[in-house]
Amino acid sequence: CSASKLRDWAHHGAPMFADLTPREMKAVRTYLHDIPEMGLTDARSKTLKKNNILLMELHLPRKHEALRALDRGQAKPPRQARVIIQFGNQTKPNITEYIVGPLPSPKSHEVKTFKGDRPVLFESRPITAVEYDHISDILEKITTKAHKLLFETTGGFSFTNCTDRCLTFSDIAPRGLGPGERRTWIMLQKFVEGYFIHPVGLEVLVNHDSLDPEKWTVEKVWYNSRYFDSVEELVESYESGDVEKVKLPDHDDKDLYSTYIPRGHSNTPTNIHGPKLVEPQGPRYHIDHNFVEYAGWSFSYRVRSSAGFQVFDLRFNGERIAYEISLQEAIAIYAGDTPAAMQTKYIDAGWAMGSSTFELAPGIDCPEIATFIDLYHYFDTDKPIHHKNALCIFEMTTAMPLRRHFNSNFQGGYNFYGGLENTVLVMRTVSTVYNYDYIWDFLFYPNGVVEVKVSATGYIHATFFTPTGLLYGSRVYNYVLGNLHTHLIHYKVDLDIAGRGNSFETIDLKYVNFTNPWSPKDFIVQSKLDRTEHKTERSAAFQFGKRFPRYVHFYNPNEQNKWGHQKGYRIQFNSHASSVLPKHWKEENGITWSRYPLAVTRHKDSEATSSSIYTQNDPWEPVVSFEDYIRNNENIVNQDLVAWVTVGFLHVPHSEDIPNTATPGNSVGFFLRPFNFFDEDPSLASKSTVIVRPGQDGKPKVQRWTPDVINYCVTNKPFFYNGTYAGV
Amino acid sequence: CSASKLRDWAHHGAPMFADLTPREMKAVRTYLHDIPEMGLTDARSKTLKKNNILLMELHLPRKHEALRALDRGQAKPPRQARVIIQFGNQTKPNITEYIVGPLPSPKSHEVKTFKGDRPVLFESRPITAVEYDHISDILEKITTKAHKLLFETTGGFSFTNCTDRCLTFSDIAPRGLGPGERRTWIMLQKFVEGYFIHPVGLEVLVNHDSLDPEKWTVEKVWYNSRYFDSVEELVESYESGDVEKVKLPDHDDKDLYSTYIPRGHSNTPTNIHGPKLVEPQGPRYHIDHNFVEYAGWSFSYRVRSSAGFQVFDLRFNGERIAYEISLQEAIAIYAGDTPAAMQTKYIDAGWAMGSSTFELAPGIDCPEIATFIDLYHYFDTDKPIHHKNALCIFEMTTAMPLRRHFNSNFQGGYNFYGGLENTVLVMRTVSTVYNYDYIWDFLFYPNGVVEVKVSATGYIHATFFTPTGLLYGSRVYNYVLGNLHTHLIHYKVDLDIAGRGNSFETIDLKYVNFTNPWSPKDFIVQSKLDRTEHKTERSAAFQFGKRFPRYVHFYNPNEQNKWGHQKGYRIQFNSHASSVLPKHWKEENGITWSRYPLAVTRHKDSEATSSSIYTQNDPWEPVVSFEDYIRNNENIVNQDLVAWVTVGFLHVPHSEDIPNTATPGNSVGFFLRPFNFFDEDPSLASKSTVIVRPGQDGKPKVQRWTPDVINYCVTNKPFFYNGTYAGV
Ligand SMILES: [Ca+2]
Ligand SMILES: [Ca+2]
């Protein structure tokens, strides 16, 4: 099939993966609200006892249907929406998911079930804005009771009736100790810029299970390392002197601690703009809606409101490499001395990670020259929400050659110099999940390499300092502990190496020892390739703590490159991850994917994701459990394989995390690298190569295919290369 | 002591680390040549029986002397040169090293000895241009004898009397099987652009131990997987039909295989310039000779002719973090089926790695805006060699924030947005060690993080394809095998964390299990920090194949930050290295550093380097053995510590390594990251921060310290940020 036809089919199929448009969202809402039995009302009305839409997003077509469009140019299957409805206004409240279609004019809906028809526990739903309003209300009552304590402790801060000395709060998850619970530890903080790192030392456990907020209760209170059964008990102890009073240092408005305001000195100027990217001859990539082309690459993308960034139908020169690469989950598992700290196990898909893609600042979050793209989300809302400039795509230089060689003649001259500057297309969104900002990047290199990367920044999750706390982190401020935690990120990588039929092997090295063939009294010891084909899912599930193979190699047993090697790609990890909880320990059941840096399964449309937005509030008996996917231990030889990749790092906060975790050194991810997939490096197609050879006249002769002079604020000098190295 | 005084002293001391100037080199040469007993003659005269200078470079001052200048502004010790002289013109030829000084007018010289007064075996000296001339001569004789075989095998190529169908050769090291040997496997290759990947299938073992090239002999010959004792024997077998004739496919001059010439197609244009870096308001770093300042950083640098790049007196805001960070060695240990392949264990300091720093091309090797700096080397020469534009320094944007946070109000608006673009100062040289090009980078981030990185490109070392060869790599061309190998790079990292008295600990995590203090029927399981102080060198030598700790932490037990933590830095690895030979196995004795991803020793001036230029040609009984440094197992508590870091990766070549190994995914290195060294992130000093807050009028209000409009080909639009996310 011709390259141009393959390209056209890829282009034709891209809309199958495009997120819902505002028009589609509105149509789905109207369609569902018009069904009387649903009894749907506005999401933002103050009652909790109501039926309403919580989330809607594109429902992906089944893979074999999508492939008909992508590989044969056939008609695309109709677009559908996935809708989560919370039915709070009925005897037994429940969460039900529906598939609604066809779009843009829905005519039908059907219930979407989970594996094994597991019901979604109503208590496992995410917290909505309305529920937070009620939480704020009960905190008002609590803090009013403890007003004097808080006022004295903080030197004048209060939750209500405050102007510049206000308190705010952060809530911890999971919300309880087992399924069906909905009780949350809440920390009070000074409401200043960067309040996340201003805990004041009061934590309360609120039970907010009831749909009637009047019935909510305070179950525990923590203050100065002691637990109390009620606010009243605390206040009494405080007044009686039974509990020692904490007194924070006087609040200093000039203390810039948690802010971004510059302070301190640097040797060299920073009040001028640093180096910037320009495009002297315009962009070298194409974007048509959600279809992107760059160098030999083409792909579609989407940002699902539930869990974020996805790439589909990734091809190089029209040949498929992956059907899907997508973010599944991000977790941060903490430890500490306060109840909030020891309870914190953030599982961010439950915090609207996918729809927390806020505006990107040009020149900071993405270069000024980037293409900025708007996103629309429908989560906890009554209208589609417009996220302006929430995604960016740009080409950048890595300021390094992709390849270069100086071919010396070892006599002060050279045979030739050749080089190609390395550039890369970057596609980025950022999820601000409360305090943290995760920067999600897909990078496409011209030589067939893809890099998937997450960089962490934003505020650390910090708790009130206690001496015991030092077992769990660093003191980063007078009364603040930065708590140790491990970030783990899970990706689905549905590689389709030149087609669906793929196999998987690992490659290690093994010493061989034999008589030296040219000196028989001696021995040769050298390494040879030690390949292991993994034939079943269980044997291809690698656990943290065990040795990881040197190379993990996915190949198509039915396709060879020019030199007779099976076309393949390997995954190269850039990660410092480890497991975070003992196997099967309580919450660990919700994150069984975190057992494996890599697991390989047979593709199933019914195994679309490894997590869900319900895991955060019920990690104990989750509706989606990754372990289920490998339990049947299917054969994975010459099958449609999916690689599931966990990356992450241990973060022991330190003073330099103030005010924010900085990105240098805090990026992890993985590379997809061709391994005998092509016949030679496909970046050879780039006409940006420069070759210099010594001419007949002794002067260097430059062979190139781009203009010799760049100008455009870069340089007006023609490219020059001498090549000789002479005695002086 | 004031920051400005510290800065001045750092500046004052920088010349102590500057490489020799051409004038100094000439003075040293003249001084030594004027000593009659030395009997020195030109290095480039054709005889091997002569005494001559092989290499000269700066001899570093002793550390305690240098510190007097750096820390107290005292007088700098006199400059000295290290000179290697090969005495070939005497009964017992030897290699002797001298310290010559003071510069620039030397008056004395003394012998520099190695640990334990080990003599340098004369046979372990590097090969010089003159010796290569003689090797070429003997190859002329060999290939003349085998002319018909070569001509028929290659379809018309010959070593002599050729125009566009010439042969060339590559020589393998080490050169023999034990100390005192000097016999080298040599592969013949087509002399075309990229000859490294054109082996023609003839390999010869030449004994060139004698200083009289007439006495050199051929010891073995390999052709079509068979060994012969002489060229004559091979030719006879070839003529008699006893050995099967190899016939390479007809040479096709239009086959671009090993060249850089573009071919193939890409979706998007590449004949226009891609994104480029500009400096809208000029550079933000200072360079004064070898003294560099950027953000809070200052350091001195040098590129020693023996082994390459070094950074000295690295400080942030005047406070020392490292006294020295320097490249020690780069090795590549191969495996394969031909004798050349199985013999290849490249130990690149023996190949003039330090002086193979050739010209960098603007726009390819470094951005056009970089500052390019010349280097001078004195190796195997009679004059200082001028390497134009061999080092570059530039600031680049990483096209990513250093920190950013969008502080949502969870109601469609925000409290503030803050961000700081991440930029980094890069200092780079490239060593082209025959076929390979190693890109050596030091990266300095504004937040106190240093990254040390090597990226690999250039041609693979390839051998003639045989079916058995597939155990050792991939077929990358009709008759060419890309041989598996492991790259390992060794660095010396003399951290001086806020002074010389440092200690070392590792930090791991350990589960703790205790009764839940707020729900006594339940248990908490969480991680706590598990710190181990390593008190002796042996306990701080971590072996490959064993578990590596989560954090490796160097700290000053005598200095604390504002929050009471000992000031520290940690090393974070970005590496896929492993050991390459069994412990104590022959050549492994020459690379004992390669046993350890990290080893920590007590600083000694006499333990300046972990390798030497003699190791390549005598790895069996090397004069410098890293293992010696830890054998005495000294106490490392509150001492001047040196961290020795090994990074690298397994490289199984694949079709995409043609024509060259590409850099994406092929970078390894390590980060030095502050860990409670500062009181807060020192990049807060940067005035490039931008803060946006919603104004009273609802419009965003921008707080910034850099011009709002950049212009300069970047953008003429003022910075804009909206911040809201609204329903539509
Ligand atoms: Ca399965
Ligand atoms: Ca697949």
Ligand SMILES: [Ca+2]
């Ligand atoms: Ca020692």
Ligand SMILES: [Ca+2]
């Ligand atoms: Ca030290």
Ligand SMILES: [Cu+2]
């Ligand atoms: Cu973190």
Ligand SMILES: [Cu+2]
């Ligand atoms: Cu390599």
